[in-house]
Amino acid sequence: MNTIPPAAFQTPAKLGLAVLCACMCLSCEEVINVNLNQAAPQLVVEGVVTTQPGPYTVTLTQSGDYFTPSLDFPPVSKAFVLLTDDVGDADTLREDLPGIYRSSRIMQGIPGRTYGLTVVAEGKTYGAASTMPVKVPIDSLFAVQRHATGTDPGYDIYLFFKDPPEPGNYYRVIVRVSDPLIPSDSIDGRRYRLYSDKLTNGNEAGYRVRARHTVVKGDTITVDLLSLDKATYDYYRTLNDILTSDRSPTSLSPANPNTNLSAGALGYFTAYAFDRKTVVLR
């Protein structure tokens, strides 16, 4: 009882190539030197409103040089950051830490409302809007011991939820094992687990969301189901394309993710609905 999301079959060439190369043990990798041009720093915005109580955070940073140490991207301070909704609330966010702005008036995201973000930084104005979808609850979450195929025994974690009757629902699933702060929802920790109702509209569906690590007895599995608007889904989907590109010379040229931010800013602004369930393996 598992359904592979449509996104998974779009690159048969990747999968086939991997199998082909693994069979023939032919391909090899080596680290090389590449000289890259340096782009002018660009504003990076990350803003999130959810059905969890606030305060909500908008983070402003700048892009950096490709090969230089890159954990400390310069924060963008002293910006004007305004969060609004479509019932007349407006909240000027306060900079708590360098580049981190928090809300004080808009403290509870409500499905159906459209939230707006305006950022004025270094003389340029950037904007975005996101409509929070209805919250789709998790119906059930359970673990079954995996069949002993090959050398990877463990548990399969299944998530069930019912898609609403009207088309156009989008989801992201985040799986965490034991530590609820560390997502482990994919093979390499970078991949997004995204679903749309393109093929499953209106249906109750089960998804296998097996965790990255072999899960063992005693582990606590936490699964978040995020209901996204289309723009956020497209952002994550195109971001995921970049992060998991099949690296072949025949794949399409990479480009920056499709963002809902205006004026060339990188990043995204989203309002999503949220549900969480936890299962403990006994």
Add this chain to the structure above:
Amino acid sequence: MRHTAALPVRIVFCVFLISGFAGLPVPAESQNRYTLNGTVKNGDDGEILIGAYVVVKELKGVGAASNAYGYYSLTIPEGKYTLLIQYLGFRMLADTVLVNRNQTLNFDLKPEAIRVGEVVVSGERSDEHVTSTEMSANKLEMREVRAIPALLGEKDILKAIQLLPGVKSAGEGNTGYYARGGGVDQNLILLDEAPVYNPSHALGFLSVFNADAVKDVKLMTGGIPAEYGGRLSSVLDIRTSDGNMKEYGVSGGIGLIAARLTVQGPIVKDQGSFIVSARRTYADAFLHLSTDTTINRTSLYFYDLNAKANYTLGEKDRVFLSGYFGRDNFNYPDVIGFNWGNATATARWNHIFGDQFFANTSLTFSDYSYANTVGAGTNQYVITSGIRDLNAKMDFQYFIGSHNSLKFGFNAIFHTFYPGAVTSGPSSSTNTISLENMQALENAVYVSHGVELYPALFVEYGLRASTFSLIGPAHLYTYDSYGDIESITQYPSGKLFQTYASLEPRFVATLLVDEDASVKASYNRTAQYLHLLSNSTTTNPSDLWVPSTNNVKPQYADQVALGYFRNFEENAYEASLEVYYKDMQNVIDYRNGADLQLNPVVESLLLYGRGWSYGAELLLRKKTGPLSGWVGYTLSRTQEQFDEINHGQAFSARQDRTHDISLVLVYDASATWTISAIWVYNTGNAVTFPAGNYWIDGRLVPYYTERNAYRMPSYHRLDLSATWRLGERSSLNFSIYNVYNRMNAYAIYFRQMKSDPTKTEAVQITLFPFIPSVTYNFAF
């Protein structure tokens, strides 16, 4: 809409026909002229020979070439002549004839033995390279295709043509190719006149053409004759063998990854014959050895089957039936399975009216489809998509005189597009979905006249008029600038709508400068009404072909080329230098992140732009003697421009490779050994690399600024092959791919360093290092 568009086409066409005929030279009346006609065949097995020359020794520059069905017709003044019949790899036949009436003369040529220490007989080699009204065209010798080294020993026509100037590979070991800067979907690939929509097996590493079944391969990247149309950049005309007319034979081969078997023989001796050729890979046999129950149930194979039969009905008629069926299968149990392939069928009838008039009628069928199976058990679902063609065409050739012939004909194709459907079980969580099929009618008429306009000036000028109409039932959408639907129009069943019409002039002129040299010039316009949408830059199992609609305009290309052609050493060496410029309109790219599969509004994801390519191609070729082969060099540039990509700035196309060199040598060292070598060099592809980094959602993300602003490292490789004949009946072929183990970059990607995840490093993937292989071939 349709009538207003079609009428001017008709008028122009009629005017053209009249003016064309008016220009036909009137035969000299002082002397009686008679016509010789017939068929040129291989005397050993009765196989017809395409492009054989019938030359009149006494009349300088007078001769005829056999057409794609082996038929020639030659009209000369009354007299006694010596006819020389020539075909590469065959002993020249000299025949003395008294020409005092129209007569049918069929010729059987005998193949040459292995040409060791051959004494060059002057006058034996053809000067067609210099004198023909053909440019930017190359014929592959199947003898060379079979002799040259191949990856894993699998001889492949599509990889062999990539060694010709002007043709570039879509990637290491890939069968996709770019012709003079055009995309992989702009190549018309014909198998016995039926278009093949996806010519690749094994995810592009091998082509669908089994070299054992193929007789003749011709590639045209410019000066495309009027009888071909429907694709912008090139025509690859592949003709399969007819089968042995004299005796039964079985031949085959066993290689590292595939086995082949061919059976052929007469149906009625010298009247009809058949050939059946089959191939299957068995690389996945190794997977079954695995102890892992998922891996040992995994399948990864393809097979294909070519079958053909022909029968001669008297002197004037011959019929052919041929078919191809091939399927790829890749199945990873309970997770995903791919099944894709082509089927083609051709029925042909050749008829000769009188002595000078040849007609061919063909009905062809072509189908490409795929089925992807996803999931397992009751939740399993299958996605299917494809395209199907029914095609009727007639081609006429009227041989008016020496260097004076007229070709005309028509072509009508009924296309059905299956953009996508999902089928699932009743208890599945997946819905059954079906996108609307589309139907279209593509018609063309053409006329082309080849004539010696003045002494030493030969021209071939023609016009192709084509139309394309959608046929209801269908819905057409209009979109705003964001790609959102603005309106929907419904068309009833059977209604023709959204008609496009194009006039495609074709022209080649050859001016003989002296005995051994000529200057040629060509212009052609081509139109393409079908478009390939793919999330890859080469052919892929999930290829989606779509018609031109209100949103997707036909693609057009205009190309001019100029060339200098020269033969040396009594035609032993052929050299040519060509320069070309090609402009392509309405080429397609995608909005970022376009999701092409099962998308009812897929057209809203497309971007339309312009492409152009120019370059110089140098070719030195030797076709005869113990040592044969060629050196090709291409210097070129290809760019594209889209308003929505790269801030509207022109950028280098991925296949823009400044320098491209191919060296191909085949040497018959002795009666038992043939040795061959290939060396290739090319500038790396244009690629997009990041120009910065940023942090989002706990992930380090590359920042891209310019499209294709970087270059992959240059690519070069040497392959060697040796064929050892073990007597009459069998041979062993040894091949080495990448002899000096050059670590060519298949791809470069970036990753966080393991030792310091805050830093990024560039990693180069090499796909094929030094790879030896061996193949055993046999024939009874």
